[in-house]
Amino acid sequence: MQSIGERLEEARKRKGVTIREAAEATKIRGDYLNSFENNNFQINVPDIYVRGFLRSYCNFLKVNSEKVITDYNAELLGEAKAAKREHREFFGRMELQHTPLVNEETKSAPKGTATIDDDKLRAEEEEDEKVSFLDKIDKEAAIKIGIVAVVAIMFLLVIVWLFRTLTSGGIDDGPQANTTGLVPTQQTASAPAETAPAAATETITLIATGDVRVSVTERNTGKVLLDYFPMVAGQREAIQKSGPVKIDYTAGENLQVEIKGTAYGTGKTGQNYSTIP
Incomplete structure (x- = not known):
């Protein structure tokens, strides 16, 4: 199955134009078009611009833009799942690092040597378990704090969006109203006193x-x-x-x-x- 970049490159060559000619026709930078044909969409611009560039380029090449945008969305979803899996594996490795090693069975001490104090050994084991437990709590607390922070930011963004939506105005049908800032x-010449109903x-x-x-x-x-x-x-x-x-x-x-x-x-x-x- 062809990648998005291979389809774009094939369509451009079939149309008989160079990257430079395509860039002049679409008003899109040539290095962006070259990255698209190499199936690289990380061009350091917001995702909405990437979609707009892809749609304009597809329309110029007479390629089905909806199919290309669908494939692009699927590719982004795959990358997000891979990142999530890598994140989960990373925390799994952290847990393995904090798991205490099993103590080897102690050998009987030869005559004339000091024996290990059982109470002291037990106290050290309990201290190690306590440190491991505290590390686990710190990790879980950090994850919870991160989740709460993300939710708070998203909630704040929604409030800002609603505020801008409710407070942004527009131009009335009459030429005098101008609530959007236009x-x-x-x-032009003054309109007559009575105007026909709006179509x-x-x-x-x-x-x-x-x-x-x-x-x-x-x-x-x-x-x-x-x-x-x-x-x-x-x-x-x-x-x-x-x-x-x-x-x-x-x-x-x-x-x-x-x-x-x-x-x-x-x-x-x-x-x-x-x-x-």
Whole structure:
């Protein structure tokens, strides 16, 4: 069975392009593509970027991206199981190291030599058992403390995520509301006093003022309208949406959103997101 890297390399050669040409077409660094074809996905970037790069590269090569992402997830799961097994074996070796050795049977002492004090020997054995027991308790306490710390961190992250979700706003249908921090970049003519009822779907336009990658997801259905799409300065991309959407971007300073003829800046820099109702 071919690995992910072998499938990507075969598809690229079948398409008749070099790594450099593929990198220019997909806006993905050539060394990342070369690592993918060598079945190496440890490229020192967050996992969400690895998935996005793989999906974009598969779409460029006309390869089934869903199958590749599924195989990538399976490979990550296998690595996690191997790490867990190695962790368990490591603690098993620690227990073996703390297991006291069986005392050899003492030989009868020859005449004229001092005999071993049984009470002293028993006291030493009890001391060794006590030290071993304390070491075991320390190890179990450390494991429990580690588990509690991980759970506490995860709980804190969930609270932060819920707080950001509840406090993050969006742009109202009217051009004056701007609760997500998007900043109008140009002003259009005033709308008439009475407007027609809003349609079931609405078109928004993404405008790139520099290099940026954008993902657009419907909040109500989870449907992905744009998946980690690369854009360059001057590029426009129209999106048909139904209901509120979340826009994730890698460089907020290089993105504008045009809504009903008005262009808005994100008001943010670097990797971030905005919500539009």
